Amino acid sequence: MALTDSQIERYSRHIILKEVGGKGQQKLLNSKVLIIGAGGLGAPIALYLAAAGIGTIGIADADSVDLSNLQRQVIHFTPDIGKPKVISAKEKIQAINPDVQVRTYQQWVSAANIMELISQYDFVVDGTDNFAAKFLINDACVLAGKPYSHGGILQFVGQTITVLPGESTCYRCIFPTPPPKDAIPTCSQAGVIGVLPGVIGSIQATEAIKFLLGKGKLLAGRMLTYDALEMKFRDVTINRNPNCPICGENPTITQVRDELELLTVCDLEKP
Template identity: 45%
Template sequence: MSEIVLTNDEKARYARHLILPQVGEAGQKKIKSASVLVVGAGGLGSPVLMYLAAAGIGKIGIIDDDKVDMTNLQRQIIHSTSSIGELKTESAKRRIKEINPEIIADIFDTRLTIENAKEIIDGYDIIVDGTDNFATRYTISDCCEILGKPWVFGSIHRFEGQVSVFNLNGSPNYRDLFPKAPPPELAPNCAEAGVLGVLPGIIGSFQANEVLKIVLEMDGILDSELLLIDTQTMNIRKLRYNSNKEREKVTELSEEAISCALGLDEEQSLDVSSTKQNMKEISPLEYVDKVKNGWKPFFLDVRREEEEKIVTLPNTNLRISHTEVPSRLQEIPDDQDIVIYCRSGARSAMVANFLKMSGDYSMEVYNLSGGIHLWSSTVDSSIPKY
């Protein structure tokens, strides 16, 4: 490997780093030679990417399969109104290259999965978790344990956030602290629970700070410690945790191991193909056309009460949170077709599959594909996406 040198322009750009005793020119060279993969270019990924680019991390990878949406802009500050409809990876790459043209920015327009995780993660020194789902988080954790890579964890919920560092030189891993994911009703994502827009900026900045401390080999890194921040009360505290000596170390990536951590039984899978085999789907346009021709299905909303206040689709007969459906089956008729909807079609698919698997419904059960989002795009643009 050729010797890392700082150009005169770089010395000017990083001047405030160079005068820090903990960084200096030697430290800045470490930063320049480092590579970091950021999983997710959303709320957490935005500040992480921008601050690491500004700091001079030599190679930054961005992985995300989503496109910029209007609802992202309240907190995902790396994107702008002009980016709507663009791949988040492309939008993020353009922004960090504007911040620092000298860095290398790699993009992966895909979701991190057990199939591609090793190949992608193996090319970087440090991994940053900017995700909002547990399946991807456990995939990051398991892959980093196998490859011996440190990773920086961050999570947000309404006004609260958490930060920690896992798998740093043999330090505890995510499964030591969280052997099992909480049930969905206790850990809804931002789209379901909401989040104060500045919170991911705060938590993401802490994550970027931990990355730089790891690169610079500084003291005080949050390995074996979980930082808890409540921005409503401004209560900030740290909890210490240890490795679980009885936990079997991860040696290979498997869907079964991820499913176990998520609390799924053998009949449930991260692969939604099994769900689709047990229920039918109907698009918003197909639904509207059939209703105009006299079809009268039971129209069931399985979102949360807070979401119902934002918008409700016409002809909705009942709203029940998807987690309450098993205990309220008596409210759902078994003598007419049922169409189930939610924000994007994911929760409604789970409920549709559950109803068909229960065997109590001889009539047809449909999932409204794409949910309110697709309805807004194809049927009525006045229906707000959120």
């Protein structure tokens, strides 16, 4: 389908780019991306993917907007307090770009629903805030062969890596098992500088767009870390781990499971 005049104008700064052009923009318009988590990371991811004209955006999050979210979750506004985050996010996405189809999933991802959910998308972006979800997303994407972007933030530091299952380092290649419960404080306990998810989430959205376009060099096999206090980025090459429990030579994980002992997320700890 040819671009309309208004699409030509909306996406003109993309179309001008040699790496995008009209064909690349059409690819984005025909793409489907699932964002898991409509919080700090999910906010810039959703806003930029919407603006970029990703044709279908899925967002999964069971939570509702809380006053304490607004310091960093820039897709939610003060009048949205109490509203389901996926609804608040959908309203902003549609206000930015009516070209985008939004599918909302007002639920936490779990072993029971994640395989079916990710199967409908070309790329998955992890914008969650807890280890249970991060390991679940990695396992599901590796088992399904679904490329995804991992992102994590705490206090002033963040990290991100792009996982191409079977080709590049996965999250469990680096961290075979989750840390013991309570070993790592959550955002609500330890705090997080509000602009941090803006930096990491924007990088994750960039990776999604590059993957869909098939252009550039992805952050695969390299973990990027960012320290906002020191204002330093580090790019650490990490090879695949032959002993990885899910993508190694003798995988012990062959289906998704919930890390029940880890299900303490920031928002469940609120009094």
